[in-house]
Amino acid sequence: MVNLGVKVHKLELKNPVMTASGTFGYGKEFDDFIDVNSLGGIIVKATTSKHREGNPYPRMAETPMGMLNAVGLQNKGIEYFVNEIYPKLTSYNTNVIANVSDSTIEGYVQVAEQMNKLDHIAGIELNISCPNVKEGGMAFGTSCPSAIAVTKAVREVYDKTLIVKLSPNVTSITEIALAVEEAGADAISLINTLLGMAINFETRKPVLSTVTGGLSGPAIKPVALRMVWQVAKAVKVPVIGLGGITTAADAIEFLLAGATAVQIGTANFIDPTTTVKVISGIENYLLRHNISSVNELIGALDC
Amino acid sequence: MKKYIADLTVTNNTQLNSKHHLLELKATAPLPDMVPGQFVEVKVEGSETTYLRRPFSIHRVNRETNSLHLLIKVVGDGTAKLASIALGETVNVMFPLGKGFELTNNKQVLLVGGGCGVAPLYFLAEKLFEQGNQVNVLIGGRTSADILLDDQYAKFGKVYISTEDGSKGEKGMVTSHSILRSNTNNASDYTAPDDKLNGHFDKIYSCGPDGMMRAIAHYAELRNIPCEVSLENTMACGIGACLCCVVESNEGNVCVCTEGPVFDSKRLKGWTMETEVGCSLD
Structure with a gap:
């Protein structure tokens, strides 16, 4: 028997594998394929203060070992979440974490206040890194003063575990990480998508309706791994790694680089059973190396 | 399901x-x-x-x-x-x-496919036939080489073909095939009995190029015939998680993979008669 349990601030995870926001719906989309309760946690689709239609189609472009998306935070707003979605989430016996985004600090605060009242929402992930909205989103996460301002404001109204999700589209990822830690983040997750672009050379037009979009998938894994390693060395709070994780080997690399837990994102689109395969792969790795606890892997990079 | x-x-x-x-x-x-x-x-x-x-x-x-x-x-x-x-x-x-077609019983139905859009029509024709419907299948393409599997539908009903070059069936666009022709385009005059079908269908199902489906939807709306169309937006997950394949409906953006791929044409924004329609088959 090996111990797969990890702790991210106050969150007890039965294993270090979670799902990335925007890639796993509200969990129910995957109920036919896996036992969602077997995961360490699920981070559900971003919620904003008001209903958002998102961006026009086309919103997606396939790329070498990845994809660009420009969904633009389509969701029905916090009120709908509380009344219609949350009741369906309460039956899950795992950590349900809500991703929170908006275009203004007041909006972030409004959503966080509502989330704070929901018993079965174990924590929130503050999305200051969405590249697909005209206002807010990534704009908050690419400068220290605004990242600090939004984190502080939400910290004042949110009592449970506050994770801040960082954008890789910055010059110094550690500066932003240190800033949000100082501002009250209980944990840091990274990376959100890398800003990218695709062109249809036959029509000479951009593929995405928004021209630019967020790149995800295995293509971004080396960038994510490097940033997780840098941030984990710099901050004291737990780090959650994500970016192109598809296999148990990928997940273990992030743990070795210093992540306490990982999120599976785009891989859910290709194989909806990826998460449970990663969990059993981590377990096999521990058995094969005669390691009793997954915690021994965290930050154990030999370098 | x-x-x-x-x-x-x-x-x-x-x-x-x-x-x-x-x-x-x-x-x-x-x-x-x-x-x-x-x-x-x-x-x-x-x-x-x-x-x-x-x-x-x-x-x-x-x-x-x-x-x-x-x-x-x-x-x-x-x-x-x-x-x-x-x-x-x-x-x-x-x-x-996804969600499939709504199957009627004991009705006069028309299935319209263009190019690769005939893909779901075999399964559809088979089930409609089993449920007692009079099945009419209309297939269009540029040339006879583009008409796929037309011989397969004969066991379920009548098969009609249009090719743009006239190499098989009637010459012209699928949307100008004679079975769609009626004496009038005015829906209120339309009830006149006739010995031919003349566009008298209880329901129309369509899958094919966007322009063809819009033209068929327009045709159906003009005659007050319920019409379902099958869309094929680019998708990632196919299960409603990524929200990439959306189409604009009367209720806002909805996922083609979970709310569709089959939609009542009237539910789609911009598919109603005020919209200019054109048809090209490819």
């Missing part, structure tokens, strides 16, 4: 023309209930440029052989790899996905 993921074995791969292949995929476990218009997501192996699964309409479900038939159009490297797959190889498939 519960969704499955399984490795299916290729038991047949027939080339229909230069671009289209018909794959037969056999399952080990009994295939679940499926509805015409639903689709599958296939994982493509061995293509460096193909990262995401590829969605295909369910062409046919053969309960005797416990197999699914898919009509594959070669568009890029991923579909080329699938089209060249050898018998005995396996492909990983998620199925059945």
